[in-house]
Amino acid sequence: MTTNFFDRVYAITRHIPYGRVTSYGAIAKYLGAPGSARMVGWALNATKSHPGSIHAHRVVNRQGMLTGKNHFGGLEMMCELLESEGVKIKNDRVQDFETLFWDPARELTIEEFLAL
DNA sequence: AATTTGACGCGGT
DNA sequence: CACCGCGCCAAAT
Numbered sequence: 001m002t003t004n005f006f007d008r009v010y011a012i013t014r015h016i017p018y019g020r021v022t023s024y025g026a027i028a029k030y031l032g033a034p035g036s037a038r039m040v041g042w043a044l045n046a047t048k049s050h051p052g053s054i055h056a057h058r059v060v061n062r063q064g065m066l067t068g069k070n071h072f073g074g075l076e077m078m079c080e081l082l083e084s085e086g087v088k089i090k091n092d093r094v095q096d097f098e099t100l101f102w103d104p105a106r107e108l109t110i111e112e113f114l115a116l
Numbered sequence: 117a118a119t120t121t122g123a124c125g126c127g128g129t
Numbered sequence: 130c131a132c133c134g135c136g137c138c139a140a141a142t
Contacts, residue, residue, distance in 0.1 A: 005139060024124050028137090036137045037124035044123060046140085061124060068123030120142080129133075 005031070008048060009043035016058040021083040021094055023062045030104040037062075042104035047070060057081040062095030081082050 008031050024037035024044075033039060040059070043072065045069055047054045057078040061067045066089065069078040078087045088095040 028124080033138070034127070036139085038122055038136095039138055039140090041123040042138090042140065047123095049129090056123080061121080062120095066123090071123055116125085118142105122138105123142090125136090127133105127135090129130100 005033075005035070005039055006043040006046050009040050010047060010054055011055045012108075013047065013056060013059055013106065015050070015100055015104075016055055016072075017098065017107075019087060021058045021060055021064065021082070021087060021097065021100050022102045022104065023060060023064075025062050026101075026103055028104070030108075037060065041068065042043065042069065048072075058085075058102075060094055060097075064094035064101075068093045 009027060012022075012027050012030065024040040025034075027040045028034060028037040031040075044056045044059055047056045056068070057066075057072065058070070066078050067081070069075050069092065072078045079092070082089055082094065087100055094100060
């Protein structure tokens with residue numbers, strides 16, 4: 001818990017289940033910084049330079065919109081990545097967002113929690 | 117060391 | 130419905 005706010009975001013993002021999505025705010029809140037969703041976005045930005053599998057494309061804003069798609073190196077990339085996981089995107093918005101939404105505080109498993 | 121910025125969230129106008 | 134501003138806090142310049 002030292003420092004890296006980033007690492008925490010990485011950890012959570014890394015554990016987002018396949019075909020599920022979460023929001024910046026949810027992650028921020030889980031990190032104990034409700035309202036600091038920006039930090040999550042900022043951290044995710046560093047994620048692209050981070051080695052390893054961090055499914056940043058599974059993180060969308062609270063409306064389920066792919067707001068960060070322009071940071072994926074390709075505007076359609078994020079969309080395709082999600083659709084390839086079974087997440088349907090329409091007009092930059094995740095369909096059935098409520099259903100696919102993964103709340104870390106609610107669905108994070110023990111082992112994942114420990115890995116955090 | 118100070119200022120700007122940012123992939124958000126939410127209420128207000 | 131569109132636009133505005135504030136809060137939140139760390140990293141980058």
